[in-house]
Amino acid sequence: MPASLARLRRAQEVMRERGVDALFVGPSADLRYLLGYHALPLERLTLLVVPAEGDPALVVPELEAPRAVASGAADLIDVRTWTETEDPFRHVADVVRAAGVSNGAILAVQDRLWSAFTLQLQESIPAEGWVAGTTVMRELRIVKTADEIAALRRVGAAIDEVHRQVPGLLRPGRPESEVGRDIAELILREHDEVNFVIVASGPNGASPHHETGDRRLEEGDAVVVDIGGTGDGYCSDNTRNYVIGRAPEGYAELHEVLLTAQRAAVAAVRPGVAAEDVDRAARGIIEDAGYGAAFVHRTGHGIGVEEHEDPYIVAGNDEPLVEGMTFSVEPGIYLDGRYGARIEDIVAVTASGAERLNTVDRELTEVPVA
């Protein structure tokens, strides 16, 4: 991702609109988004300090300075290094003071900053109130630019390509973990990083967040494969369902219900529709088919520089969709002790509807047994 002073300036604009006087950002997707610096989350403090007015600065441990400079951060803003025996929060306080932030300030902390740092900030910097960093960052990140959507389209095509190769890996007798490693390697060929690999076979498919385990694939298994990576700073995420040999009883019918539900949800997407109405579109069909209690999660999550971000496609979220939002549409049905299924595509909200950023065949794939 290119470093960009424009994004920092836009963050400062939003801060002024919202009455936030300074924003503190540790190693996170927000730091990559604002500064193009992919920092390691370490016990040594790295913190971007963005005052609403004036110049942002990056406080980094001395031994991370070469990486920070290599990222281009030092070309954009002041980089202040602290040594092993210094208190980094004194540097942070200096930057805040130099920007003229008053004691009555409202300060925002990036959502994933570790609590140890949050508590130390609260001790070191006088403030009237502390608010979540999303107060500022949500508005910047929730609607994607054309360039960002193009990046998500590319990474979507990359994960589709991995799914096309999955059937060749699903052979009876192979442990899920072994299949998972092969998939991770395929993801790396098409991405810069593997974010996660779920290979949930047979009854494991009934646990939506099962990763991989020791269970060996068997003929007649349904297998949920949900995978994602990062390419050029943007994330992919795509779920398809496979059966080894013939589908177990009832599975093909369940999958049809899910396909219909997923189509209905995607068809419901357009600017102005509430996020929860997309959830409702999928859920209604699943409920009508008698599987309502088995659809235990929301229909989707936003995606961009992070796998899971705003907007969440969930009951209770009445936020209207806006052209340029990108999120997953992934209804699922989970039958304890038997099997599960989930169909997931990333979509981008267009002027008149939705563009699917995943196009690999979403029908149930039967893998022939040799």
Next chain:
Amino acid sequence: MPASLARLRRAQEVMRERGVDALFVGPSADLRYLLGYHALPLERLTLLVVPAEGDPALVVPELEAPRAVASGAADLIDVRTWTETEDPFRHVADVVRAAGVSNGAILAVQDRLWSAFTLQLQESIPAEGWVAGTTVMRELRIVKTADEIAALRRVGAAIDEVHRQVPGLLRPGRPESEVGRDIAELILREHDEVNFVIVASGPNGASPHHETGDRRLEEGDAVVVDIGGTGDGYCSDNTRNYVIGRAPEGYAELHEVLLTAQRAAVAAVRPGVAAEDVDRAARGIIEDAGYGAAFVHRTGHGIGVEEHEDPYIVAGNDEPLVEGMTFSVEPGIYLDGRYGARIEDIVAVTASGAERLNTVDRELTEVPVA
């Protein structure tokens, strides 16, 4: 790691000694340590609530419940699930109230809990003060039991085994990233997880936290290889230095200085010695050799269920070492634009000195060029 009510009870004892009324623990090494539950860090709240008196409870999102139950957590303590449309902090407040925690309480938050959750806890739970979770957890984790040291010994032997295979991977023309992938695969054969892989060749070796890059290995390169994984819940971490063909000018001498410094630091380890004196032992030798300014980091970090934890072997830390502490001893010398070197072993403090948990040859390894 086995789930263990004993560790939770011990945490409650420490809380009562320190005047902490409740401890909140999200997905983290502490959660694995206390409960044996390896939870994913997600935007949906998973939180272990430990009151100083009474029964702890685990608050989990409904769709993580199967994983929480599979971990054995539900056999130990109450598991409370929340659904997609509920406020999880109401569950947390219920547990706190049920345990009789008063409004004047001192509450501790696990060090790596995301700030978004920390701020929501501060809003939802009345308290007199908030303190870092390490107030409680440090004392539990800093001194290892014999079983824990045995686990670290096993994982130390595992990473040594990987290092023995590294010379076979270092061929001129191969990009660092490709070598890194091969190493990651070797780590996985000997561990459950890869934690990090640093392959820093030529001038990249001068950046202590360089991971891997596109640079291709060349004849005459010095290569710093610093790698670690997790096996049975405990972490390995070991650094060795290689040269491809003949060492570049001055490198063998620099490496000798480092070897002497590392030996001196390990020799300084015994109960009662201050952590900073171990740092001093290494630093003194490096300074005397004229490389003082090139040793830009502390000498070591504790290791256990986390790669980096207390105690830190750094100037300013006058904490006396105690039998059973485990940490890295890893002096390094970094010459900008040329090369770097670091020698790292994990040691355990014994009754009379130190046991090295890494024993693979720490001399400079020359890899012959075919």
